[in-house]
Amino acid sequence: MRTILVALTVLATTSSAFAQKIKVRKVKGNQAVVEVSSGAPLQLGQVYELISPDDFGESHTSGTSATSRQYVIGLNFSLYNTKSDASSANENSLTLTSKFGWNLGSFELGPLLSYVSTDSGGIARSEMKFGAFGDFNVIPNIPGEVFIYGVGGYASMGQYDGGSGNKSDIMELFGSGFVKWFPTGSTFAVRFDGGYIYKKNSGTASTATLTGLGLTAGLSAYF
Secondary structure, eight states: OOOOOSOOEEOOSSSOOEEOOEEEEEEETTEEEEEEOSSSOOOTTOOOOEEOGGGGTOOSOOTTSGGGGSEEEEEEEEEEEEEETTOSSEEEEEEEEEEEEEEOSSEEEEEEEEEEEEEETTEEEEEEEEEEEEEEESSOOOTTOOEEEEEEEEEEEEEEEOSTTOEEEEEEEEEEEEEEEOGGGOSEEEEEEEEEEEEEEEOSSOEEEEEEEEEEEEEEEEO
16 A cells, blocks of 8 residues: 655535645554644545545655654753762762654654853862764654654763863763754754753872763754
8 A cells, every 4th residue: 555645635526626634643554643723624424536646746745754863963061060079069960961863753853963061169170972863753853843852862972171171071961851942843842851950070090970960952853
């Protein structure tokens, strides 16, 4: 059975035809649940003829095709408040994270790069890390969906610069719940995360572990 991937025209039982767009919500075998954008309502048990886009000379890669959210580029700003097991002072850090990934509907994943500026006791420090992220979307991230909820996280590692030539290796884990908002159903999203962060700083003389809560906000572009 041929799968219809884009907008279809539904023919009513009358002699006149009217154009409609439908969205496939759920598929099981040869059966599907669809949402009709406009026009006369569908009737239970009624037979409709579906015409493929090729019959109208249209391209399979229209702006509403499923591939319009196939890839993602994101930029996140994060604020963390953590406490070290080696010190009584809290650390406030600002993180800038860029990422590129693949959207598989219910799952998104890819590599990331982050830069961190930390202020602890009036001393400025920095980090540069590489890693990977992963998201599980409770609602599949497909064109037309405005709000996407789910859980996600990332793992990264890199180098910590404490100033004055003091450098060490650092590893970071972050898990969160998130919401992605696509204004007007566009391919641009505003994202908010709230979760828990774990960081381990391994120096030549000592090792320190930091844990705490984190909030992130960012912009993502899908294409």
